[in-house]
Amino acid sequence: MHFKNPDRIPVQYYYCPVGYYEHGDKLNDLYAGLKGDFAPIVRVKPPAPPASDFDAEGKYHAFKKDEWGVLWEYRIYGVTGIPKEYPLADPDRIASFTTPPLPAIVPPPAQISGNSFYRLEGCGSLYERMIALRPEADVLCDIISDEPYIHKLADSIIGYDAALVERAIASGADGIAFGDDYGTERAMLMSPALWRSFFKPLLSALFKPAVEAGLDIHFHSCGYIWDILSDFAEIGITSIWPQLPIYDMGCLAARCRELRLAVAIHTDRARTMTYGSPSDVRELVLRECETFKLHDGGGWFYIEADNGFPFANLAALVNTIKEIR
Template identity: 20%
Template sequence: MIPRERILRALYGEEPDTVPLFEIEINAPIVRQLLGRIPTDALDFYEVYSGYGLDGINFWDNFRLVKTLDEKSFIDDWARMWSIEENEVTYYVRGIIDTEEDFEKFSPPDPFNYDRLDRLRKVIKNNKYWLAVVGGIHDAFEIPSQMRGVNNFLIDLYKNPGFARRIVETSVEYNVELAKAMIDLGVDAVISGDDYAYKHGPFMSVKHFREFIAPYLKKIVDEVHRRGVPFIKHCDGNIWPILDDIVNTGIDALHPIEPQAGMSLREVKQKFGDRICIVGNVDVTNVLPLGTTEDTVKDVKRCIEEAANGGGYILSSSNSIHNAVKIENFKAMIRATKKYGKYPRI
């Protein structure tokens, strides 16, 4: 079975020949170590994903630099300040939409500027190993909250809901069109990356989530489905209070079921496994960066035992392969999935 088919069967709740492997991101320093050289374009990343046996590859919509502040910081085209640190990771600093007047002057990026899709286009054209190619977008929370600053945006939900809704709608309108462009280009699935929760619970009340986030997430899901493509929702944190609402938007899969946030893979599978595909949740906080290869194999076997039976499961880390992950543990995770993830399962 080719990797693309393996991923799609799992996304639609079926059993492929073996449990698929997917990561939403492998950080550039890890790619450099695996590749043995500095990655310079999308095909270098593709070489790592395909060469190490993953079944899919994801590319996010990149922000664009619009103003350089100094050698390490810049402002992007969504009015957000970023800092590039020594570990080669770009960190969000703050938003620069401080007032409604600032927003009135703001012009959002053009979703029809298909230069933003160059990496996807190149990988789809050169997909000789038939990986599932996934397009990464955002939905109703991350961009608005980062434009305003998370605390300011959450206060807006109470004190200035009309302003909050305008920013949300701007983000969603852009991401709907971006998702359509990605699908027209040929992606096999779309994933949305907004986090809605801390480790102890959602950022906002359930009431506000249902009013300001869920309807807009559903709008994007519906548009993706109209194009015949499955939708994966990424969300870290403890999302139990809002999980029914997320699933009810019609998503096809949920990633990553974060164990450190009290998200039980077994329980999510039992409650929602007949409605959605489960993607996760090998421990990337303790096991992959700090544990042994034996710890890694044990955790992979746990995930497969808890979620693989009956299909509709894709194995991945509980977030992404970040800079602190041990290379030997990442490789052990892949080997163990290939060894213990065979179907049919008892």
């Protein structure tokens, strides 16, 4: 996180349900061979979705409403769905909108609270939450038109996220994790100027208490965000989890090192991890390590078993990182 020449390249796991659904206990056995640095290794029970979540052809197809009132449609088990019903499609409903209660506090395992691991606490999202509650095209038009109600909606969501930030600070977390996608694979979804006028002040105010308390700010953002990387650094963001294949790897590594933005290295899931060979995976992992100079600090490997990954590719990913370690 702080470019301080770690004794080993750190590893972070996310225990994505779909990986265990597709590979079962083999995934537990694989992960057990490489300790992570953000949480203790756990053995996840392979999930078994109910029969009611499958259609007449045996394909996964589920609908679930969340605590925000959004009805989601799911086509791949364990993977984020797509909003089917937007509770704020009618802008007149925004005036009476209230955020749900905060989730129950789940104390971290003793090994984590005892500082044996680097602990990130999730603190929500803004744009992604807005476009779940209201159709994305409407949200963007509302921002461009400077509609008063879209500011109210954003302020409500930021208030909810701010309470999560306060919790993270009080709990002694090392950093907070936040996520918003601002780009496609070719460009930003909005102009950098629009992002700076609407989102930047809100995020700056949200992160300020954590920055002042000495916490790191870790930001996940898929899509092209090159134009606002310097803005990220300005508002206290200390690390990013980007969609690596969008960029020239060398240029991104150099820019992030210049800005002192550490990088979570999430090896290309869209192509290499899904359609490549184990040798392709190994070559890419070695190149990521060298390009981002991970031995000198400023980055770590992020491991997640997404849908459609051949197990041989997962094994190549974990074992290559283990070899580097």
